[in-house]
Amino acid sequence: MKQSPAETLDTPIGRLSFTPDFINGYPSGESVELLFDQIDFQRACQAYLWSIPIVSFAEWQKAHEVTFKARSGDVVVYDNYLAKLGILTANATTPYIISFFNLDETGPMVVRMPAGAVAGFADDMWQRPLIDMGQTGPDKGQGGVYVIAGPGQHAEPPQGGYLATSPTSNVFWGFRALDKDPAKAKALLELLEIYPLSQSNNPPKKTGVDISGIRWSQTPPRGIEYWRSLHAIIQREPVHERDRWFMAMLKPLGIEKGKPFEPDERQARLLADGALVGEAMAKANDFEKRLKEAHYAEGTHWHFALVIDPSQRAEFYDQLDGRAAWFYEAVTTSSGMVTRTPGVGQVYLGTYKDKDGDWLDGSKSYRLRVPANAPVEQFWSMTVYDVGARCLIDNPSQQADRSSRMDLKVNDDGSTDLYVSPKAPAGHEENWVETVPGRGWFSYFRLYGPKQEHFDGSWVLSDFEKADG
Template structure:
């Protein structure tokens, strides 16, 4: 007789208290499927960076001596929840190939840092880093490198073999901003006497995708990066799951028909879980104002991804499904420094934001941001900037043509057609696709922290 359990297990025949011998494969299929779902969520930050690096090296032609410079809107269309206001300069490096790596960061208004491929921040750099915007020469040492002090360098110990170095310039003047970019140097310490030129590579309008691949390709990417990365003790149980799924260090990934089916189904279900975990956050304290739909998009407590008595598995999965990189500066608690991020995935009516409908957002006067603020629209499927005909996905205080009300407030419009008032405060959405929005505060001020300033909801008209 069937045992009444849900899903595949409901088809298992029982012999008393034990499953029928012929139905044991059904039980193992379900076990491996559940392992795949959990491994999908666990691996999101690692696969995300591995995919992004692959795009840099294979699509843009970057090497370990280069930085990729994202400037235009089209450059950033493959970058998960990119800021459309400031340029990005970054690349990925394998310390097993380069050895200790030197980063020369010039003095000036920059925000950035170095992280491992689990997207744990190794160190902030620039205004929120130890150089405080005064510039420095950093030396990134691989795990087990042992070096603690080197004259003339700030030594950083990497928590992984693969790293990402990236930064943004915060100077609104384009010439000064470009001068900062041009002054950055990155090269192996072994070549410090004759360092290679640091080349700036442009995406050049090429189509690319930095979001995690779907289906079997997700596991292909995970297998690839696993071969070139160290293992933390906290991950050993997950590595046991990967072994059962045919992913082992030093062995080829060659799933048979059964495992291919399970991995494909597991990636699809894992992404569905990631979407719910991201777009309907159930973490305590996520809702920023109790009577608004805006959430704190960063549920992680710290860059180590460690909570009290546990590691932040679901918090990490939430953030790194919808975004890339983490810095303590993103959760600044110091008025006037760092950034703050709020996100909304539903309108004031509690329904998913729909590209075929028109909405308005009221931004009250005196936005608590020392540097600037912006509101950005992202495609829910890709989590990237909306690829609209307008080729513009944000509006904010840096837009010189922004129409401001007499009282200093701003009303933004989102929808598939330009409003009668014109395009100035309008962001075009795409019918048939859902979207979500971030509001960013650069240099958040006290009225943001004490919540006395309150942003309106995105309201259907």
């Protein structure tokens, strides 16, 4: 039998053949196999970018439940370098008090916030804010009672209280005491109350979990373990309308709600490749942002690290690239983190490059000059993070930040020179953060209670400059 003619096409994904030609014919068996592999591989890459926020939170919740043995509603205090070492881009200055609520287990939860210099909020598992508490919340720092309810749960807050309903069954809750005095911060923590709404008549005392000396990490795993984490949290959460297309993409790869994760050899290979390339895409999307909203000031490589609306929604689309960029390197959102009100909340500036446009290198020495009169009502801090883990830099000195709360050496004109390098510059040890040769690093500069001079651009942060080693 005479073989039908075939047209062969060289494409970006390889050579494809069609009989008798591309327009009028059918793909060959080999081309069908290649195309299906590409469909599923590309879907895995995009599903990686889509799922970063929920996998990141799921890993943190797993650390609470498995590593720390914390139950739903128990509080974990992160008040030292080692405790914070596992958190994506944690600040190294103020203590964190964190809890996860499994509302399917507990029913609606009550949080009684104390009055004072505190900031708190609750996020759903996609890291969308449910409600702010404390200084940036409706109680304005005067203290208040908040009730967090889950999908389908009915709850009534007490008179004068506040209700937030989560679209996810699991919820993150966080609290920061902003007072510089550790004793005052501890006193505020003692006044905090957390308990199930069903026990309001006889509230139990909150349970704190000690994590002293425990090394841990919420950095999402790599390879097939990334997808195991995603599959596990999908089983615990409702599927929302906006995510149904991604659930369809995952189905041919062996990830479905209500079914075990048992990928065959082909699925496992494509998922592993998708996690690898997906993370590479996440790095490019994060470290070389192409979002115009990230622009900070002309002539600098600093940018706004958090550029999404906390809801993750724009007028005609959800902010896929913006949220993937933020949640690859960081964790949580709240209205206070994107403040436009002078004196309230925080501003996050991030940089990965020096003044020359070169990537920041752990083997080199740098100086950052912080201009005088930094526009903050509270304080500023400069923190150094590891590129691989996106957590506080794990250096021998166990010190990752310098802030205006510290006793720093200040120049005669009021500016402050900070040094980031493998070795301390002589005479500037108190202004120095140690880096690790062979590891890339990046920095956040935080403004707590940013003032008008930040918002009108009259005060601009300069770039890191290479310095003598």
